[in-house]
Amino acid sequence: xxxxxxxxxxxxxxxxxxxxxxxxxxxxxxxxxxxxxxxxxxxxxxxxxxxxxxxxxxxxxxxxxxxxxxxxxxxxxxxxxxxxxxxxxxxxxxxxxxxxxxxxxxxxxxxxxxxxxxxxxxxxxxxxxxx
Amino acid sequence: xxxxxxxxxxxxxxxxxxxxxxxxxxxxxxxxxxxxxxxxxxxxxxxxxxxxxxxxxxxxxxxxxxxxxxxxxxxxxxxxxxxxxxxxxxxxxxxxxxxxxxxxxxxxxxxxxxxxxxxxxxxxxxxxxxxxxxxxxxxxxxxxxxxxxxxxxxxxxxxxxxxxxx
Numbered sequence: 001x002x003x004x005x006x007x008x009x010x011x012x013x014x015x016x017x018x019x020x021x022x023x024x025x026x027x028x029x030x031x032x033x034x035x036x037x038x039x040x041x042x043x044x045x046x047x048x049x050x051x052x053x054x055x056x057x058x059x060x061x062x063x064x065x066x067x068x069x070x071x072x073x074x075x076x077x078x079x080x081x082x083x084x085x086x087x088x089x090x091x092x093x094x095x096x097x098x099x100x101x102x103x104x105x106x107x108x109x110x111x112x113x114x115x116x117x118x119x120x121x122x123x124x125x126x127x128x129x130x131x
Numbered sequence: 132x133x134x135x136x137x138x139x140x141x142x143x144x145x146x147x148x149x150x151x152x153x154x155x156x157x158x159x160x161x162x163x164x165x166x167x168x169x170x171x172x173x174x175x176x177x178x179x180x181x182x183x184x185x186x187x188x189x190x191x192x193x194x195x196x197x198x199x200x201x202x203x204x205x206x207x208x209x210x211x212x213x214x215x216x217x218x219x220x221x222x223x224x225x226x227x228x229x230x231x232x233x234x235x236x237x238x239x240x241x242x243x244x245x246x247x248x249x250x251x252x253x254x255x256x257x258x259x260x261x262x263x264x265x266x267x268x269x270x271x272x273x274x275x276x277x278x279x280x281x282x283x284x285x286x287x288x289x290x291x292x293x294x295x296x297x
Contacts, residue, residue: 009146039240040142069181071145077177 002104002112003061005050006032006092007043007072013092020097027101040075047079051086060085060109062100062116064092087113095123136212137231139221140238143168143214144181144189147237147277152212153187155278159209160188162197164224165216169193198227218261225268233271236285246295248288251276256295262286 006013013032021027033046051061061083063076068090076088087109089096099119104112135156140148143163153161161182168174168191175191182189192200200206215221221234238251245253252274254262266272266286274283289295 039242067146067150068183069144069146069149071142073181074142074145074177078174081173 001029001055002059002100002109003051003053003056004030004097004100004104005047005061005063006030006097007035007047007063007076008032008066008092009035009070009072011036012066016092016094016097019094020101024098024101030101035070035072040071043072043075044078047075048083051079051083057083057085060087060112062086062109062113063088064096064100064116065090066092085109089113089116091120093120093123096120133206133209133211134213134231135210136235137221137233138212138214138235138237139216139218140214140236141216141240142238143216144178148212148214149182151277151279153182153185156212157210158187158212160190160205161212161214162200163189163191163214164194164197164220165191166193169196194223194227197224198229201229218258218265222261222265225265225270231270233273234265236272236274237276246292248285248292248294249274249283252285252288254289254294259289259295262289 006016011034013034017030017032031050033043035043047063063079063086065072065076065088067073073088073090080086080088096116096119099116103115107115135158136152138148143165144161148161163178168178170193178191179189215224225231236252239253239258240251241253245255247253262272262285272285274285274288
């Protein structure tokens with residue numbers, strides 16, 4: 001199974017993790033990490049430890065961060081730069097999380113990350129349409 | 132000098148800088164002075180693509196590139212946030228004649244051997260020594276992680292806590 005990791009500022013990742021489990025039930029291969037009380041070095045080590053666990057070097061891992069340009073983004077990109085089986089996507093929202101959980105058994109990680117981007121953007125909309 | 136903020140932050144560019152300071156000060160450009168990142172093409176690109184919600188330019192400079200930029204016409208016209216990783220890097224700029232009146236200390240996080248000044252400033256003997264050198268040159272050293280936080284005088288904190296006194 002592809003690993004999904006919510007890596008966020010504050011408690012956002014934990015909240016999204018708990019909300020997805022509330023809606024979809026208990027999940028495996030799903031993790032959350034926060035930058036609270038952590039340094040970029042510590043986060044980097046925790047991420048490496050996670051993504052290097054079997055079966056992720058083979059199945060792949062996707063790190064979902066909340067904000068492009070934030071320190072979680074920088075740390076995640078560093079890990080992906082060093083691990084070819086890791087992809088990073090920013091703009092974590094619930095739609096992205098649900099897309100991961102419902103599609104990760106259907107696509108390889110490098111395609112799935114593109115689908116997550118499409119699905120999470122598709123969920124952002126405006127009503128009324130012409131406002 | 133068009134610096135709207137000169138900041139010491141070991142995370143360099145990140146959420147507090149982009150969303151907090153960036154939106155409060157509305158700079159034209161954010162410069163990261165860091166020789167190591169300037170030499171590393173992928174890390175450089177990563178930092179330079181950090182600002183996503185406006186047209187603020189982000190650039191990583193080596194010392195040489197930064198000094199060159201200070202001589203350019205752009206420098207006189209732009210509002211700049213300058214980020215350095217450590218007090219040592221700031222001292223290096225002062226040694227090269229860069230004029231700075233106030234430095235913001237926004238993030239020097241815990242590492243082995245460092246002592247806590249507050250929740251976002253940890254220092255060792257070398258940091259303290261360099262802060263004193265910077266202060267002696269007339270640079271005001273203020274601790275403030277985000278624009279809405281209260282400013283603290285870093286030298287006063289060091290003296291009050293009698294950290295690494297000789």
